[in-house]
Amino acid sequence: MFRPSAFRRPPYAVPAGACAAALLLLTACDNTSETAAPEPLSVRTGATASPGVAGPQADGLRKRAAPGPHAPVVRPREIPALGPKTRAAIPASSKQVLVVTGDDYDSSLSTAVLYARDNPALGWLPVTTRWPAHNALNGWTDEHWEGDLRSPVGVYGLTYAGGLFDPPDTAFPYDRNPAFVVSGEGFDGEQLEGSFDYVVAIDYNRTPGVTPLDPERPLGQERGGGIWIHVDHGGPTQGCISLPLDRMQELLSTLDPAKKPVVVMGDAEALEE
Template sequence: MSALVITVMLLPASPAGAALPDMLSHVGDARQLIVVTGQSWTSTQATVRAYRKGPDDRWREVLTAVPARIGYGGWKWAADRRQDTGQTPAGTFTLTEAFGVRADPGARLPYRKVDGNDYWAGDNQDAKTYNTFQAWASPYRTWRTSEAERLAAYPTQYAHAVVIDFNKPRGVRYDTGRGQTVADQPADTRLGSAIFLHASGAGSTAGCVSVGLPTMVRLLTWLDPAAKPRIVMAPAVAIRAA
C-alpha cells in the first residue's frame, strides 16, 4: 500500500509541542530539529515533527505531526544496526547535505542534482568508499555497482532527499587515480549505508525515513545549515534517550 501523502504548511512559530525538544538528550547546539517517532521498535509507521529554537531560546513547533514510513525491519539503536536488516537507526544525527533527481527547489543545505551516472556506494568489501557519494562508475573503481544505489533509478523516492549523517565517513576526498571518492577514516562496513530522509515511495523503506513529497520539499527548503539542524529518530518509548 502506498504511503499517505498530504500537504502540510510550515506554520508560524508557536509554543505548541515546545516541551519535547527540551526533553531530548543529544541536540547539542542545534536550533532546528526534525523529530521522528514510532509506536514501537517493530513498527514501520512513524510521525515527523519539526521544531526551531527562537531568539528567546525556546523551542517552537513549526511542522505539526505528519505520517512517515521507516524501515521494514523497524528500529534499532544506531550502534547495533546491521546492513541489509531493513532497520532504521535510532539516535540523533546531523543534517549537512541534500540531493535529488529533481532540480533544487531552494534548499539552503548544499544540494546536488543527480543524474544517471551518480551512485551511493555501499560495498562492505571496500571500506574506503563505503557510504559515500560517487559521481560515476569509474572503470578503475574499487567498489561494485551491484553493491551501490544508482540514485536516478529511484525518481520517486529520491526526487529530493536529505542525507542523514549516520555512520558517516570522515576525511572524504577524491582519488584521481581511481576516479572515485574515498575516505581517510572509513565508515563501519557492518552498520549500513545510504540512510536518507526522502520522499515517499510505496510502503516501508530499507532503513530510510520517507514523507510525502510536499512535506519533503517544505523541510528541505526550511533546513538552514546556520541553525545546525539535527534529526532525532526512535520509537516513542526511547525518543528521550536518542
C-alpha cells in the same frame, strides 16, 4: 507605635506665685471643648508607622514597602515526548530539529515534526504540522547493521541534500545529480521510482558535509549506511525515513545550515529516555 503620652509635656515645678494664674487658665479651658490627645497612627489608619514618622510621609513609606505582584516564571519550551537522555544528545548549537517518532519498536510507521529554537527564552517551537512518515520494514534498532531492515535510533546531523531534480528555494547544500534514481518495487509491491527525487542525508556512518552519494563508511560497511530522508513511495524502507513529496519540498525549503539542523529519530519509547 505612637502613644498618647508622647504628646504630653514633661512634668515640671510650678512657682507658688504662678498657681493663681494657672488656676484661671484651667477655669478658662473648662469653657471650651476638651482637647484629646491624637489617636495612635495604627488606630487612625489600621497600619503601623515607623517611630517618629507620621502623616503622608508614613503613607508613602507603606506604599513603597508593600510587596508588588510576582511575575510568573516562564521556562523555555522543550520538545515534547523527548526524555532527558535524548534532549542531552541534541547539540547546544542546533537551532532546528526534525523529530521522527516511530509508532512502535517493530513498526514501519512514523510521524515527523520540525522544531526551531530561534528565541532561547521561548525554547523549541514547532514550525510544521505533524507529517506522516515511513521508516524501515522491521522498525528500529539501537545498533544498526547492514541488512537488518531497521532504522538507527539516535540524534544525527543533517548537512547535505541532493536529488534528481532542481531543489526548491533552499539555502541547504544540494547535489543535483542524475545518479539519484531507483527502480523496482518496495516491500508492499509499490513502485520505488521517484523516491530519490529529493533526499537529505542523515549523518549516520558517513562523512558529514559531503554529497549523499559519497560511499565512505567510517564505521565500516557492515554497519550499514546510505540512511536518507527521501520521498515516500507508500511503504516501508530498508533503513531510511520517507516523507510525502510536498513535505520533502517543505523540509528542504525550511532547513537552514546556519542553524545546524539535526534529526532525532527512533520509536516513541526510545525517545522518551
